Amino acid sequence: MKLLIIFTLLIMRINLFSQINEKSFKDLITDLYSNYSRYKIKQIQTKRFDIQFYHQILDSLIVESKGIFSSELIGKSFKKQEIKLIRFGDGKTKILMWSQMHGDESTASLALLDVINYLNQKKEFAESLRNKISLYIIPILNPDGAKKFERRNYQEIDINRDALRLQTPEGRFLKKIRDDIQPDFAFNLHDQYSNYSVGKTGKPAAIALLAPAYDYERNINEVRKRAIQICVEIKDIIEKFYPGVVARYDDEFEPRAFGDNFQKWGSSTILIESGGYFNDFEKQEIRKMNFLALIGSVYSIAYNLFSTRLIDTYFEIPENERRFFDLLVKNVIIEKDSVEYLVDLGISYSEKFDSLRNRYIKEYSVTDIGDLSTFSGFDTFDAQKLKIEIGKIYEKVLTDYSQLKKLKTDDLMKQGYTTIIYQGNFESIEENSLLDLMISTTKYPLRESKNILGHSANFILKDRESNVRYIIVNGKIIKIKRIEH
Numbered sequence: 001m002k003l004l005i006i007f008t009l010l011i012m013r014i015n016l017f018s019q020i021n022e023k024s025f026k027d028l029i030t031d032l033y034s035n036y037s038r039y040k041i042k043q044i045q046t047k048r049f050d051i052q053f054y055h056q057i058l059d060s061l062i063v064e065s066k067g068i069f070s071s072e073l074i075g076k077s078f079k080k081q082e083i084k085l086i087r088f089g090d091g092k093t094k095i096l097m098w099s100q101m102h103g104d105e106s107t108a109s110l111a112l113l114d115v116i117n118y119l120n121q122k123k124e125f126a127e128s129l130r131n132k133i134s135l136y137i138i139p140i141l142n143p144d145g146a147k148k149f150e151r152r153n154y155q156e157i158d159i160n161r162d163a164l165r166l167q168t169p170e171g172r173f174l175k176k177i178r179d180d181i182q183p184d185f186a187f188n189l190h191d192q193y194s195n196y197s198v199g200k201t202g203k204p205a206a207i208a209l210l211a212p213a214y215d216y217e218r219n220i221n222e223v224r225k226r227a228i229q230i231c232v233e234i235k236d237i238i239e240k241f242y243p244g245v246v247a248r249y250d251d252e253f254e255p256r257a258f259g260d261n262f263q264k265w266g267s268s269t270i271l272i273e274s275g276g277y278f279n280d281f282e283k284q285e286i287r288k289m290n291f292l293a294l295i296g297s298v299y300s301i302a303y304n305l306f307s308t309r310l311i312d313t314y315f316e317i318p319e320n321e322r323r324f325f326d327l328l329v330k331n332v333i334i335e336k337d338s339v340e341y342l343v344d345l346g347i348s349y350s351e352k353f354d355s356l357r358n359r360y361i362k363e364y365s366v367t368d369i370g371d372l373s374t375f376s377g378f379d380t381f382d383a384q385k386l387k388i389e390i391g392k393i394y395e396k397v398l399t400d401y402s403q404l405k406k407l408k409t410d411d412l413m414k415q416g417y418t419t420i421i422y423q424g425n426f427e428s429i430e431e432n433s434l435l436d437l438m439i440s441t442t443k444y445p446l447r448e449s450k451n452i453l454g455h456s457a458n459f460i461l462k463d464r465e466s467n468v469r470y471i472i473v474n475g476k477i478i479k480i481k482r483i484e485h
């Protein structure tokens with residue numbers, strides 16, 4: 001009887017503790033979200049940045065931490081750039097995080113700065129975690145790729161297909177760290193294209209999660225189960241503030257990838273892919289989602305909260321599907337060989353360095369055409385059966401800013417012009433002005449085919465009376481002002 005009472009009291013105590021922890025977990029997440037601007041490192045707010053500058057910031061955060069964090073320079077890329085390992089805490093449960101294995105996937109690298117900054121600021125919180133977990137961070141695993149904002153390393157190898165052969169110094173470094181530390185949890189942090197959606201829900205996949213398979217059969221052992229539970233935790237954290245933006249990444253086994261092998265080697269591994277979100281070209285909102293996910297996961301691991309999360313929830317997350325455009329233009333009429341037909345246009349951008357402008361520009365083009373009724377877009381426009389034609393290019397190539405200034409863009413648009421070729425100085429031109437949208441610095445549009453698929457997104461939309469009602473200029477819809485008679 002006495003034993004039973006002690007046992008019951010013990011269970012009540014455990015329940016009480018877990019309730020308290022769940023409550024403080026909720027408070028923590030709310031604070032991370034509401035006060036993020038206090039924790040964010042604001043010196044970098046773009047996805048492209050100088051990695052030297054990044055390391056300067058990182059180094060000063062380590063100094064500021066007064067021993068909470070330590071940094072070791074223990075790796076070198078193929079081009080002898082440094083790869084650091086940052087350490088925090090000396091608890092039993094080991095967590096390893098690495099970012100930017102693909103050089104053009106920088107969102108999580110910035111979130112990791114915020115994570116370190118947060119723990120620096122919250123001394124008490126950091127102190128409470130220190131004896132529970134050991135956190136190891138490798139920010140920017142692929143500095144040679146990152147320097148050029150390119151996926152692969154200097155050897156032109158995709159490091160994430162090098163887990164078996166280990167021909168890249170970066171891959172060997174990651175494998176060595178794994179073998180030395182033998183982490184319980186591993187966070188593999190990437191970016192994906194912004195044209196993924198959360199299944200067919202019509203929402204962009206801002207975050208896609210994966211607990212990678214460790215075999216072709218996609219079995220679930222204890223190691224993978226824990227990873228799945230962390231994915232559920234992350235989904236709940238993010239969707240508390242951003243409903244419906246988390247997708248589940250395809251779990252087909254990839255024997256050459258690091259994530260899949262980490263899982264196989266015994267570390268519960270979570271892949272986080274940062275995708276696209278509304279008005280978030282620089283991915284700063286998604287950076288915040290990463291910040292929430294990473295600190296939330298660390299807390300959940302430290303207090304073993306994740307172990308009550310249901311793995312079924314993971315499989316209920318809609319799949320990551322390529323069904324999203326930057327602009328979806330619905331219901332346009334195309335005429336070809338005097339035959340008219342109804343289509344939708346999917347328009348997406350790609351980034352290109354423009355040497356005359358001396359900056360990266362977004363070039364929008366048509367990437368799909370036809371019945372796109374199961375697709376969605378960051379912007380959607382219903383053309384209501386207006387007729388689409390390829391926009392006209394201003395006949396004269398301009399080289400002087402004064403010529404450009406004289407152009408009456410309103411009139412040109414009414415006449416169906418969408419593009420001006422200009423090869424002069426750009427200093428006086430306002431970025432994002434309408435003029436800037438219309439300006440092409442290359443003569444390439446002149447060579448463009450009559451096909452709409454693949455064409456740059458410069459079109460006119462006409463009504464039955466052949467009036468230009470809208471123009472599309474580099475992926476933007478502009479309404480034409482009409483003079484009423």
Ligand SMILES: [Zn+2]
Binds near residue numbers: 102105190191
């Ligand atoms: Zn990647």
